[in-house]
Amino acid sequence: MKSFGCQFARNLAQLALVILAAPAFAQLGAAPPIMPTQPLPYQSPHQTQGTVTCASSLCHGSIKRWKDSNVLQNEYVTWSRTDKHAKAYNKLLNAQSQKIARNLGLKEPAHESKICLDCHAHAVPVERHGERFKPTDGIICEACHGPAEKWIKSHVEPDASHDRNIENGLYPTSDAASRAKMCLACHFGNKDKLVTHRIMGAGHPRMSFELDTFTEIAPKHFVIDKDYSERKRVWEGAKVWAIGQAYAVADTMDILVDEKLGRDGLFPELVLFDCHACHHPMSEGRWKPKTAFGPSIAPGLVRLNDSNMLMLRALAFSLDTGAGERISNQTRKLHRAVAGEGDARVEAMALKKVAADLVPLISERNLDINIIRAIALRLVDDGLSGYYSDYAAAEQAAMAISSVGSFLAKQGGMRNTAGFNDSLRKLNVSLANDERYKPQEFMARLRDVRTTLAK
Numbered sequence: 001m002k003s004f005g006c007q008f009a010r011n012l013a014q015l016a017l018v019i020l021a022a023p024a025f026a027q028l029g030a031a032p033p034i035m036p037t038q039p040l041p042y043q044s045p046h047q048t049q050g051t052v053t054c055a056s057s058l059c060h061g062s063i064k065r066w067k068d069s070n071v072l073q074n075e076y077v078t079w080s081r082t083d084k085h086a087k088a089y090n091k092l093l094n095a096q097s098q099k100i101a102r103n104l105g106l107k108e109p110a111h112e113s114k115i116c117l118d119c120h121a122h123a124v125p126v127e128r129h130g131e132r133f134k135p136t137d138g139i140i141c142e143a144c145h146g147p148a149e150k151w152i153k154s155h156v157e158p159d160a161s162h163d164r165n166i167e168n169g170l171y172p173t174s175d176a177a178s179r180a181k182m183c184l185a186c187h188f189g190n191k192d193k194l195v196t197h198r199i200m201g202a203g204h205p206r207m208s209f210e211l212d213t214f215t216e217i218a219p220k221h222f223v224i225d226k227d228y229s230e231r232k233r234v235w236e237g238a239k240v241w242a243i244g245q246a247y248a249v250a251d252t253m254d255i256l257v258d259e260k261l262g263r264d265g266l267f268p269e270l271v272l273f274d275c276h277a278c279h280h281p282m283s284e285g286r287w288k289p290k291t292a293f294g295p296s297i298a299p300g301l302v303r304l305n306d307s308n309m310l311m312l313r314a315l316a317f318s319l320d321t322g323a324g325e326r327i328s329n330q331t332r333k334l335h336r337a338v339a340g341e342g343d344a345r346v347e348a349m350a351l352k353k354v355a356a357d358l359v360p361l362i363s364e365r366n367l368d369i370n371i372i373r374a375i376a377l378r379l380v381d382d383g384l385s386g387y388y389s390d391y392a393a394a395e396q397a398a399m400a401i402s403s404v405g406s407f408l409a410k411q412g413g414m415r416n417t418a419g420f421n422d423s424l425r426k427l428n429v430s431l432a433n434d435e436r437y438k439p440q441e442f443m444a445r446l447r448d449v450r451t452t453l454a455k
């Protein structure tokens with residue numbers, strides 16, 4: 001079987017640079033609801049107004065930031081010039097997309113196919129198009145902030161408040177759980193849209209996502225300062241990472257049990273499995289008798305991609321032993337059920353619940369320096385125990401260590417930030433190519449990371 005190239009070295013290469021980019025602000029402001037209930041922007045019943053509505057130079061299209069406004073006002077310029085979301089529709093016109101569409105045998109070209117537009121544009125039914133909305137503008141402001149029909153006027157009134165804007169349909173991007181659900185919808189997939197193994201086989205790049213890392217590496221059109229913290233809750237980076245993991249597990253479970261999305265003929269949807277379970281030379285001898293979730297079930301099985309479960313397990317054990325055991329036992333039951341020893345549907349839904357139950361625990365818990373360090377060390381030590389034998393897990397672990405480590409540094413809990421950055425950079429080098437991933441090399445780099453994390 002042929003192999004496929006890694007596209008993600010570019011994301012990881014930027015990771016080591018995030019550490020001291022933003023100052024830490026104490027958590028202030030009232031806590032918003034924990035489990036998101038709002039429809040996602042593409043599900044909203046309201047009409048989309050279009051980027052021109054946001055882009056005037058007196059609104060969010062200023063060339064320079066305003067001094068006397070609590071938001072930057074140059075968001076449109078940042079987005080249109082530097083944000084990849086602005087070009088996501090245009091990518092559907094390129095040769096790679098044409099090839100993907102051809103290979104899939106789509107009736108329409110990629111830029112007219114719903115299956116592609118769902119994630120590369122703000123795809124909503126025509127009756128919800130405002131007069132000035134252009135579907136070809138890509139992933140516009142309203143694709144993340146929600147269709148503005150009902151909040152466009154009220155959000156600029158003198159007595160406007162964030163809560164009232166949300167009541168009028170502004171999507172709560174500032175809330176970690178709501179953000180997770182929204183970004184993951186396109187960067188992982190959900191019941192409405194998914195990059196399937198067929199789409200990947202046709203030439204789509206492999207997907208890789210971690211909420212805190214991707215929030216950090218996207219060009220910033222907002223600043224988290226004192227004024228921000230008076231208007232909105234500031235979510236610590238480590239919590240954003242943790243909540244992103246919980247939702248990734250929950251969404252994976254939804255797709256796994258979905259009658260349509262979860263299957264492909266006689267097979268389950270392969271995109272949910274460890275890619276290198278199949279895509280590796282037979283001489284490699286990858287099987288290990290032990291995993292983080294207990295003894296391996298048997299050699300020769302196609303294993304679910306459990307990288308997000310591994311992250312969640314490390315986090316949960318650091319917060320509460322009982323929670324750690326619940327994630328660990330339930331993931332093991334799911335692996336067994338997928339291998340035929342149990343009902344995979346039942347175990348998947350149980351794991352979804354265990355993951356979702358962690359969200360309030362994470363949201364409310366005060367993550368002090370000791371807990372943060374414990375999480376970081378656990379992530380490293382799991383690696384040193386050989387638990388990141390597949391690339392996807394190692395990649396998630398590197399992003400996790402970067403996110404949690406950054407937060408530790410911001411809180412003043414790291415003595416040798418330069419050393420940490422340097423060891424992280426080398427760790428990322430060992431991930432530069434997924435097909436040449438060597439767990440031993442990754443472990444050696446992890447040992448150096450560990451030294452910089454110790455008190």
Ligand code: HEC
Binds near residue numbers: 119186187194
């Ligand atoms: C579930 C959402 C989703 C679907 C469905 C989807 N994509 Fe993507 N696509 C993405 C995301 C997210 C990325 C960016 C991955 C990254 O860089 O992390 C991407 C990246 C790409 C790229 C590479 C862009 C670059 O920067 O070079 C191409 C080309 C592409 N998609 C084409 C398509 C085509 C054609 C279809 C329809 C057959 C499609 N996509 C369907 C989410 C999706």
Ligand code: HEC
Binds near residue numbers: 054075141
């Ligand atoms: C890919 C998703 C995404 C897109 C596209 C996007 N934003 Fe944002 N935006 C965010 C996130 C995430 C935040 C930070 C969390 C928050 O405060 O809501 C944010 C914050 C903001 C803020 C709040 C800053 C503050 O201090 O309260 C404004 C204003 C804003 N965006 C305007 C825009 C405009 C205008 C566009 C289009 C030109 C746009 N955004 C496009 C995700 C997005």
Ligand code: HEC
Binds near residue numbers: 214
């Ligand atoms: C409507 C679907 C959609 C939503 C919602 C969305 N993205 Fe994206 N995102 C994409 C696609 C598609 C690309 C690839 C664009 C390209 O390369 O042309 C992308 C690219 C990115 C990239 C650039 C990755 C790289 O390889 O350089 C980052 C970072 C990113 N998204 C972060 C986020 C975050 C954070 C959120 C939530 C606040 C979010 N995205 C919400 C679809 C989406």
Ligand code: HEC
Binds near residue numbers: 003197202274
């Ligand atoms: C159960 C085994 C299995 C798993 C798991 C699996 N694949 Fe595949 N993959 C296949 C098979 C079989 C083919 C078809 C190979 C052929 O046509 O020669 C394939 C083809 C591909 C191709 C096209 C390569 C080609 O030679 O045409 C890509 C790209 C790909 N897979 C990516 C992935 C990614 C990314 C993952 C993980 C998210 C993954 N696969 C998981 C079995 C698997």
